[in-house]
Amino acid sequence: MTHEIRAIFDRIAPVYDQLNDWLSLGQHRIWKEMAIKWSHPQPGDTFLDLCCGSGDITLGLARRVGATGHVYGVDFSANLLKMAQERSQGNYPYQSTITWVEADVLNLPFDSNQFDGATMGYGLRNVKDIPRSLQELYRVLKPSAKAAILDFHRPENQQLRSFQQWYLDNVVVPIATQLGVKEEYAYISPSLDRFPGGKEQVELAYEVGFASATHYPIANGMMGVLVVSK
Numbered sequence: 241m242t243h244e245i246r247a248i249f250d251r252i253a254p255v256y257d258q259l260n261d262w263l264s265l266g267q268h269r270i271w272k273e274m275a276i277k278w279s280h281p282q283p284g285d286t287f288l289d290l291c292c293g294s295g296d297i298t299l300g301l302a303r304r305v306g307a308t309g310h311v312y313g314v315d316f317s318a319n320l321l322k323m324a325q326e327r328s329q330g331n332y333p334y335q336s337t338i339t340w341v342e343a344d345v346l347n348l349p350f351d352s353n354q355f356d357g358a359t360m361g362y363g364l365r366n367v368k369d370i371p372r373s374l375q376e377l378y379r380v381l382k383p384s385a386k387a388a389i390l391d392f393h394r395p396e397n398q399q400l401r402s403f404q405q406w407y408l409d410n411v412v413v414p415i416a417t418q419l420g421v422k423e424e425y426a427y428i429s430p431s432l433d434r435f436p437g438g439k440e441q442v443e444l445a446y447e448v449g450f451a452s453a454t455h456y457p458i459a460n461g462m463m464g465v466l467v468v469s470k
């Protein structure tokens with residue numbers, strides 16, 4: 241499964257940012273800013289952005305920790321990471337404050353208790369072992385540090401659930417098809433079916449040892465941000 245997921249994101253890398261803007265009507269930037277805000281980055285902090293992709297959240301964190309802070313963007317898609325690196329090059333202060341790391345978030349190349357905070361945007365739903373991913377996140381956070389985990393999920397409201405599926409079937413996949421990535425975007429629907437809802441995400445967070453865990457539904461309940469603290 242790991243290779244399949246990595247291959248999906250390596251293939252969609254050239255159109256990823258554009259499709260996110262088109263398909264969310266630009267809203268994904270707001271949803272990501274919410275996750276950044278709720279992770280409470282402070283000037284001088286050392287932060288971690290897991291499953292960083294093309295770096296939207298990583299760059300937002302770098303703006304907040306400033307030139308005295310540092311952000312590590314971690315992803316196993318070489319193609320998306322290359323896009324992230326290209327976006328940050330030449331843009332002060334990103335060069336000095338961001339390190340891009342090609343790695344599997346299920347086996348982070350960092351010592352324990354390293355980070356003042358972390359984010360994970362649309363990544364948890366794509367890993368093959370959710371509890372393992374939460375365990376690794378817990379391990380590398382400093383005591384009392386927070387993390388904000390943003391992702392889609394199936395809304396509890398049946399009408400919204402139907403709208404979400406209609407939108408995926410009649411907007412997302414047809415537009416992705418025009419750009420030659422139909423199968424890659426068709427993957428979203430089954431990934432949602434197997435992804436836990438907010439209540440279960442909170443339970444999983446407590447099971448790996450987080451001291452607090454709260455799930456905040458956003459985008460009319462079609463997305464959510466799980467905020468945890470160690």
Ligand SMILES: C/C(=C\Cc1cc(O)c2ccccc2c1O)CCC[C@H](C)CCC[C@H](C)CCCC(C)C
Nearest residue numbers: 260263264265267268362404407412424425427428
């Ligand atoms: C940034 C967004 C999605 C990231 C994303 C996550 C994945 O797991 C993928 C898997 C495979 C291919 C691509 C992705 C991927 O891009 C959110 C914006 C893009 C969404 C595809 C748009 C879907 C939005 C909601 C279902 C409905 C919003 C309706 C509203 C009227 C905008």
Ligand SMILES: C[S@@+](CC[C@H](N)C(=O)[O-])C[C@H]1O[C@@H](n2cnc3c(N)ncnc32)[C@H](O)[C@@H]1O
Nearest residue numbers: 249291292293315316317344345361362363366
């Ligand atoms: C939908 S993208 C999200 C990218 C970015 N966070 C954003 O908000 O746009 C999911 C990302 O998770 C990465 N990913 C999935 N599983 C991973 C894993 N086990 N280790 C590292 N990266 C992973 C993919 O390569 C992809 O870049």
